[in-house]
Amino acid sequence: MTVTTSHPPDTSHVSHLECSATGERYENDRLHGLSRAGAPLLVRYDLSAVAAAVTKAELAARAPDMWRYREFLPLPHDRARVSLGEPMTPLIRLTGLEAELGAPKVYVKDEGRLPTGSFKARGLALAVSLAKHHGRTRLAVPTAGNAGAAAAAYGARAGMEVFVFTPADTPEVTVREIAFHGARVFLVNGLVNDCAKIVRDGSDRMGWHDLSTLEEPYRLEGKKTMGLELAEQLGWSLPDVIYYPTGGGTGFIGMWKAFDELQAIGWIDSHRPRMVAVQATGCHPIVRAAEAGLDHVPEPWAPVESQVHGIRVPKPLGDRLILAVIKASGGFGSIASDAAAEAARREVIEREGLHLAPEGALCYAAYRADLAAGRVRPGDHVVLFNTATGLKSPMPEAAATTLDASAPIDYGALS
Numbered sequence: 355m356t357v358t359t360s361h362p363p364d365t366s367h368v369s370h371l372e373c374s375a376t377g378e379r380y381e382n383d384r385l386h387g388l389s390r391a392g393a394p395l396l397v398r399y400d401l402s403a404v405a406a407a408v409t410k411a412e413l414a415a416r417a418p419d420m421w422r423y424r425e426f427l428p429l430p431h432d433r434a435r436v437s438l439g440e441p442m443t444p445l446i447r448l449t450g451l452e453a454e455l456g457a458p459k460v461y462v463k464d465e466g467r468l469p470t471g472s473f474k475a476r477g478l479a480l481a482v483s484l485a486k487h488h489g490r491t492r493l494a495v496p497t498a499g500n501a502g503a504a505a506a507a508y509g510a511r512a513g514m515e516v517f518v519f520t521p522a523d524t525p526e527v528t529v530r531e532i533a534f535h536g537a538r539v540f541l542v543n544g545l546v547n548d549c550a551k552i553v554r555d556g557s558d559r560m561g562w563h564d565l566s567t568l569e570e571p572y573r574l575e576g577k578k579t580m581g582l583e584l585a586e587q588l589g590w591s592l593p594d595v596i597y598y599p600t601g602g603g604t605g606f607i608g609m610w611k612a613f614d615e616l617q618a619i620g621w622i623d624s625h626r627p628r629m630v631a632v633q634a635t636g637c638h639p640i641v642r643a644a645e646a647g648l649d650h651v652p653e654p655w656a657p658v659e660s661q662v663h664g665i666r667v668p669k670p671l672g673d674r675l676i677l678a679v680i681k682a683s684g685g686f687g688s689i690a691s692d693a694a695a696e697a698a699r700r701e702v703i704e705r706e707g708l709h710l711a712p713e714g715a716l717c718y719a720a721y722r723a724d725l726a727a728g729r730v731r732p733g734d735h736v737v738l739f740n741t742a743t744g745l746k747s748p749m750p751e752a753a754a755t756t757l758d759a760s761a762p763i764d765y766g767a768l769s
């Protein structure tokens with residue numbers, strides 16, 4: 355359903371949208387879902403116009419948020435922005451662990467600092483902005499949890515109705531967060547692909563705008579800002595290796611798209627990172643396909659046996675795009691167990707004070723194992739993505755002792 359509204363002319367540099375499978379062009383005059391071939395659509399820009407519109411120096415003087423890259427985004431005009439303040443996220447060097455790792459150039463990009471505590475804010479800020487611009491008032495999203503929280507927040511900000519479908523075992527704190535924003539939340543006895551089917555099948559009846567990852571082309575553009583930001587933070591160069599917890603793969607594909615666009619306008623040279631897709635032992639369809647030399651995931655992964663919620667996607671819609679990035683970058687797929695991720699989470703919080711989400715901890719665990727196995731070199735400049743704050747995931751019980759405030763305290767017994 356397209357609702358026409360009157361608003362200022364589109365001043366973005368979008369030229370068209372393109373089917374990622376066939377290259378077929380789509381006009382940038384309305385909201386689109388998948389292409390006619392059933393594949394994700396990619397937003398294309400007039401890159402020479404982008405290069406003419408902004409310089410690196412101009413960019414450096416802008417506010418430190420994701421909208422500083424507006425020439426690279428499909429936002430029609432600044433007033434269309436639905437924003438909660440999306441700050442640039444820090445790159446934190448693991449200085450406490452580097453001697454033990456024998457690797458001095460390991461950084462975590464901490465995406466937990468964004469609104470609603472995860473990188474999903476980047477994609478949903480943009481997707482909700484575009485939905486609002488095109489006059490939509492009702493949104494629906496299938497989610498492992500974090501995208502639902504972000505959709506609920508940006509939807510509330512935009513005054514829209516939001517329906518969220520999430521697996522029944524999604525952490526309680528996230529379910530409550532979604533509901534607290536005023537969204538309708540539904541707990542589904544399945545995985546995110548089952549939630550996606552409910553949203554897809556209900557679109558005509560319910561008249562909602564389907565925000566499913568990669569079925570909706572603008573979330574990818576929002577996540578692209580992780581790649582733009584990383585390049586800028588590193589002085590318009592890129593690390594040697596990126597570890598990314600890969601579920602639907604939007605960030606993985608989006609970052610590579612950012613690097614393509616930056617190289618096309620001459621802002622970075624041809625040095626690209628090896629892109630490592632990290633998945634869990636109990637659900638790793640992309641890693642299995644990469645290791646088999648396939649260009650797609652032939653069968654959904656079953657049974658899914660992992661509690662690392664963000665990466666439990668049995669067959670991602672963007673499988674071909676993810677596998678193409680791994681191949682083009684000389685990267686690989688890497689797995690770690692849930693137990694290894696929990697141990698890694700503890701190691702990093704105790705040694706570095708940095709509270710990773712299980713998904714970020716999975717990257718650290720995979721990196722440690724790959725370093726020991728020689729898949730990456732100690733001298734490699736590595737960036738591990740921590741895609742959410744650890745605060746929203748269950749924590750171990752506290753070894754706390756109760757004290758009686760009315761009795762004398764035995765300080766000698768405290769340590």
Ligand SMILES: Cc1ncc(COP(=O)(O)O)c(C=O)c1O
Nearest residue numbers: 500601602603604605664713741
């Ligand atoms: C914390 C976290 N990390 C990683 C992912 C996977 O993201 P992507 O779809 O970009 O692969 C998700 C998705 O739900 C997530 O919530």
